[in-house]
Amino acid sequence: MEIDTIAAISTPVGEGAISIVRLSGPDSIQMANQLFKGKHLMEAKSHTMHYGKIVDPTSEEIADEVIVSIMRAPKTFTCEDVVEINCHGGLIAVQRILEMVLEQGARLADPGEFTKRAFLNGRIDLSQAEAVMDVIQSKTNKAMNVALNQLDGKLSRLIRKLRQELIETIAHVEVNIDYPEYDDVEEMSHELMQIKTKYVEGEIKKLLQVAEQGKILREGIKTAIIGRPNVGKSSLMNSLVQEERAIVTDIPGTTRDVIEEYVNVRGIPLKLIDTAGIRETKDIVEKIGVERSRKMLQEADLVLFMLNNNEMLTDDDRMIFESLEQLNYIVIINKVDLERKIEMEEIMKLSKGAIISTSLINDQGSTELETALSTMFFSNELSSDEVTYVSNIRHISLLKQAKASLDDAQHALALNMPLDIVQIDVTRTWELLGEIIGDTASESLIDQLFSQFCLGK
Ligand SMILES: Nc1nc2c(c(=O)[nH]1)N(C=O)[C@@H](CNc1ccc(C(=O)N[C@@H](CCC(=O)O)C(=O)O)cc1)CN2
Numbered sequence: 001m002e003i004d005t006i007a008a009i010s011t012p013v014g015e016g017a018i019s020i021v022r023l024s025g026p027d028s029i030q031m032a033n034q035l036f037k038g039k040h041l042m043e044a045k046s047h048t049m050h051y052g053k054i055v056d057p058t059s060e061e062i063a064d065e066v067i068v069s070i071m072r073a074p075k076t077f078t079c080e081d082v083v084e085i086n087c088h089g090g091l092i093a094v095q096r097i098l099e100m101v102l103e104q105g106a107r108l109a110d111p112g113e114f115t116k117r118a119f120l121n122g123r124i125d126l127s128q129a130e131a132v133m134d135v136i137q138s139k140t141n142k143a144m145n146v147a148l149n150q151l152d153g154k155l156s157r158l159i160r161k162l163r164q165e166l167i168e169t170i171a172h173v174e175v176n177i178d179y180p181e182y183d184d185v186e187e188m189s190h191e192l193m194q195i196k197t198k199y200v201e202g203e204i205k206k207l208l209q210v211a212e213q214g215k216i217l218r219e220g221i222k223t224a225i226i227g228r229p230n231v232g233k234s235s236l237m238n239s240l241v242q243e244e245r246a247i248v249t250d251i252p253g254t255t256r257d258v259i260e261e262y263v264n265v266r267g268i269p270l271k272l273i274d275t276a277g278i279r280e281t282k283d284i285v286e287k288i289g290v291e292r293s294r295k296m297l298q299e300a301d302l303v304l305f306m307l308n309n310n311e312m313l314t315d316d317d318r319m320i321f322e323s324l325e326q327l328n329y330i331v332i333i334n335k336v337d338l339e340r341k342i343e344m345e346e347i348m349k350l351s352k353g354a355i356i357s358t359s360l361i362n363d364q365g366s367t368e369l370e371t372a373l374s375t376m377f378f379s380n381e382l383s384s385d386e387v388t389y390v391s392n393i394r395h396i397s398l399l400k401q402a403k404a405s406l407d408d409a410q411h412a413l414a415l416n417m418p419l420d421i422v423q424i425d426v427t428r429t430w431e432l433l434g435e436i437i438g439d440t441a442s443e444s445l446i447d448q449l450f451s452q453f454c455l456g457k
C-alpha cells in the first residue's frame with residue numbers, strides 16, 4: 001500500500017503566539033523544502049530546527065517568518081518523516097501555509113490520523129492511542145495522571161501479561177489434542193486451566209472495581225443540589241462555579257429546570273446539578289421540575305441537601321431525608337446569618353452525612369464544604385500510582401465480557417467438560433483482552449476510534 005503524506009494544523013484555531021502545521025509521510029521534508037527559504041532542508045539532520053521564511057513558489061510572496069522542525073523516520077511521533085512548521089499564531093498565516101502544503105500534494109489529515117499512524121506503525125497500541133485523546137481532554141490533574149499512565153503503557157503491559165497466562169493454557173490443551181496418549185498432560189491442563197482462569201479473573205475483577213473511580217475522574221462526580229424552594233441551591237451553584245450561572249431571586253420556585261456545570265473543587269471534578277426546589281405544587285411547569293429533581297436525586301453519586309437555618313423543618317424535608325437513605329450526601333444548613341429556627345437536634349438524628357453551615361450571601365462556609373467534599377472523596381481513594389485505572393468505556397465493556405467468558409470457562413471446568421470445549425471460552429477471553437490493546441481489533445473499530453480525535457492529532 002502506498003503511504004501518502006498528510007498535513008494538518010495541529011494547534012487550536014485562534015489567536016496565539018505560535019501555530020503549527022504538521023506534516024507526516026515520505027514526502028514531507030521535500031514538500032516543506034519547496035516552500036522554505038533558508039537552509040536546504042533535504043540535507044538537514046534529524047531533529048533539528050531551522051529559521052527561515054515560507055514563500056509561495058509561484059508568486060514568490062512571503063507567507064510568514066517561521067521555524068521548521070525536521071524529524072526523520074523512524075524515531076518520530078508517527079514513525080514517519082515529520083515536519084512541523086512553526087508559524088505566527090492567528091488565522092491567516094497558518095491557513096495559508098496549510099493550503100500551500102496541500103498544493104504541494106499533501107492530503108489533509110483525517111481527525112486522529114497522526115496518532116493512527118503511530119498505532120499502525122507499531123509505536124503505540126490502541127489503548128495508548130486512546131490515552132492520547134484522554135490526555136488532551138483531561139480536566140483535572142488526577143485524570144491527567146491516569147491518562148499519562150495509560151499512555152506510558154501501564155494498562156497494556158497488564159493486559160499482555162494476562163493474555164500470556166491464557167495462551168499458556170491454550171498451548172497446553174493443544175499439546176493434549178495432538179498427543180492424547182500423554183494422560184498426565186491432560187490432568188495438568190485441567191488443573192492449570194483452573195488456576196490460570198481464576199488468577200486472570202481475579203485481576204480483571206480488580207480492574208473493574210477501580211474502573212468506577214476512573215469514570216468519576218473522567219466524567220466528574222454527579223453532584224445534585226437538592227432542597228425545598230428558596231433555601232439557596234442556585235446561590236450555592238453560582239458560588240461553586242464562581243459565576244452567575246443560575247438565576248437567583250427571592251421567589252420560591254425560581255429554578256424550573258435542571259442546570260448542569262462542571263467545577264473542580266480541590267482537584268475533584270464535580271458535575272454540579274442545580275435542581276428545582278422540591279415541594280408539593282399545583283403549577284404544571286414546576287411540578288415537572290420537581291419530578292426531575294427527584295430523578296436527579298436518585299441518579300446522583302453525591303447529594304448536597306440544603307436546608308434553611310431560618311425555617312423549621314417541614315415534612316418535605318423529612319421526606320427528602322428518607323430518600324437519601326442509600327446515598328452519599330452532605331447536609332448544608334444555609335442562611336446562618338439569619339435567626340436559627342431549624343431544629344438542629346433533629347437534623348443530627350436524621351443525618352448520616354456531614355453537616356455544614358453556610359451563609360452564601362456572606363460567602364461563609366465554602367471552605368468547610370470543600371473540606372467535607374475532599375474528605376469524602378479521598379477517604380476511599382486509591383492512588384493512581386499503585387493501581388491501574390481503566391476509565392475508558394470501551395475497555396470496561398471488554399473487561400466485563402472477558403470476565404463473563406472466564407466465568408463460563410470455570411463453570412465448564414467445574415462440570416468436568418472436555419478441555420477443548422473449555423478452551424473455546426479461554427480463547428474468547430484472550431481475544432476480548434486483545435481488543436483492548438488493538439491486537440484483535442477490527443479495522444472498522446480502529447477507524448471509528450480514531451475518527452473521534454481532534455483534527456491535527
Ligand atoms: N512539537 C510537538 N510537540 C509535542 C508533540 C508533537 O507531536 N510535536 N506531541 C504529540 O503528541 C507530544 C509529544 N509526544 C511525542 C511522542 C513521541 C514522539 C517520538 O518521536 N517518539 C519516538 C522517538 C522517541 C525518542 O526520541 O526517544 C519513538 O517513540 O520512537 C514525539 C512526540 C507533545 N508535544
Ligand SMILES: Nc1nc2c(ncn2[C@@H]2O[C@H](COP(=O)(O)OP(=O)(O)OP(=O)(O)O)[C@@H](O)[C@H]2O)c(=O)[nH]1
Nearest residue numbers: 229230231232233234235253254255277335359360
Ligand atoms: N439571608 C440569606 N439569604 C440567602 C442566603 N443564600 C441565598 N439567599 C437568598 O435566598 C433567596 C433564594 O435563593 P436561591 O439561590 O434562588 O434559592 P433556590 O433554592 O435556588 O430557590 P429555587 O430555585 O426557587 O428552589 C435569594 O433571595 C438569595 O439571595 C444566605 O445565606 N442568607
Ligand SMILES: [K+]
Nearest residue numbers: 230249251254
Ligand atoms: K428562589
Ligand SMILES: [Mg+2]
Nearest residue numbers: 233234254255
Ligand atoms: Mg434555584
